[in-house]
Amino acid sequence: MISFILDKILDDKELTRYWLSKQTGIDANTIDKIYKNTAKQIQLETLDKIxxxxxxxxxDILEYK
Incomplete structure (x- = not known):
């Protein structure tokens, strides 16, 4: 299973989801779903921006278990 681990890198770098949303132009709700590992799919363009x-x-963002 593939899991998002965006929360770990954001915490390590002491950055916020709001900061990431503003830097990438990705909707805050999308960032939140990735952060909470509840997103069911993600665009490659979104991964690239992050x-x-x-x-x-x-x-650093995805983990395969």
């Missing part, structure tokens, strides 16, 4: 804004790797 990775660029957070200056991280895909493995």
């Amino acid at each position: 990775i660029k804004a957070m200056d991280c790797k895909l493995s």
